[in-house]
Amino acid sequence: MTRAKPELHDTILYVDGVSVSFDGFKALNNLSLYILAGELRAIIGPNGAGKTTMMDVVTGKTRPDTGDVIFNGGTDLTRMDEARIANLGIGRKFQKPTVFESQTVYDNLELALAGNRNVFSSLVFKLNGQQRDRIDEVFETISLSADRDRLAGDLSHGQKQWLEIGMLLMQDPELLLVDEPVAGMTDAETEQTAELLKSIAKSHSVVVVEHDMTFVRALAAHVTVLHEGSVLAEGTLDAVQNNEQVIEVYLGR
Template sequence: MSQILWCDNVMVDFDGFKALQGVDLMIEPNEVRFLIGPNGAGKTTILDVICGKTKATSGRVLFEEVVNLGSLQEHKIVQKGIARKFQNPSIFSQLSVFENLELSIRQKRNLTSVLFARMTGETKNHIEKVLEQIGLQDFVYKQAGELSHGQKQWLEIGMQLMQNPSLLLLDEPIAGMTGKEREKTGELMHEISASCSVLVVEHDMDFVRKYSKQVTVMHEGKILCEGNMTDVQENEHVQEVYLGRRKQTC
């Protein structure tokens, strides 16, 4: 099976601080991959490299096997099919839920087309589909700023889905959510994976245990181990480094 994303020996050096030290990461089509590790492990930095916010010092990031993301600007990477949701929701609070989604699909167009665009049947159907997917179909005309925290998170995920990405990057998507909101978000991520791959940075281990299939553990800018959650939890290096456990000596 071909990879949707391949990070090949990626290194990032910030004036002598090696944030990433030769990261090799492969994401398959329709995969939900969790990226975990202590603070400072390099999780957010690898997302920054993938979306073009940070340029790698060396190494390659290949998208759909042929596109070298390192040579592209951020907006070009979005156009190629990579969307990112940051930890804090970034929505247009004064606009309705519908208007937020409508504006998102128009981000690929120039200013003139945004100002004079008319709603097509295809666009309307796409918005309605995303509204149902994120569970906000009953809040179409509600002002986004009046939504609950969890609903704002789902709205921003929906805004990314409006661009029909092949890869969705989520940075701590359940931060500040209630228990029921977390469950819905976990289910939503797997539903999204039917049409695109999802790479999730998350600190909540209960959530990771419940909704992960494949987990990548990072430490000090390197990949420590990969596998399902059971394999990861039983890995001695993870127990020593990530869980703070050390081998018993006789």
């Protein structure tokens, strides 16, 4: 079922043979996952399948016990911290929307703006016209232009999710990891989010972890099913939904 292993230089993210255990519990068990440059990939799986741990490993929050995590065909991520990986061009959206609530929506985007993250350069930083245009552009993309001066904490749940996606875009990453973007959203918001991610995927590689099957269908993405820390199946949504093993895992043994 799994596709043939692609060449390293074709991948944006190359996760090979990664295992992580917490106090004897194997959260990831020899996980291998290859995301091609420019791909939009959905990852599904029951609770505890290792989806969030996989993201933690890629973004530097958790160190794998064994295995390789290689970004952009050559950069080893397993020894780097979160900030370094973020600056390399991997953006991550959390499951629970996490924005800077006591700051304005505009400041949230400005803080995420790609550039020098040095303490001393932040002392003298000034937005230039080009950067301001970039912020406006992202405001258009996430449809929050009217809310730019509001406090991020006053936004609705769905708007916060979009703001967070907007912050990822400001970082100008090559790869976006998006954890359950439509959890708690209304149907209309879910639909809008699917459109948003599809348009982002035109110019970025995107990995989406999601439970909501309608949403995954709307994304029309290649699907990977995780189970007990490794890949159970891979293919189109229809193919994996008809997969015996997948049905067994989802419907219970």
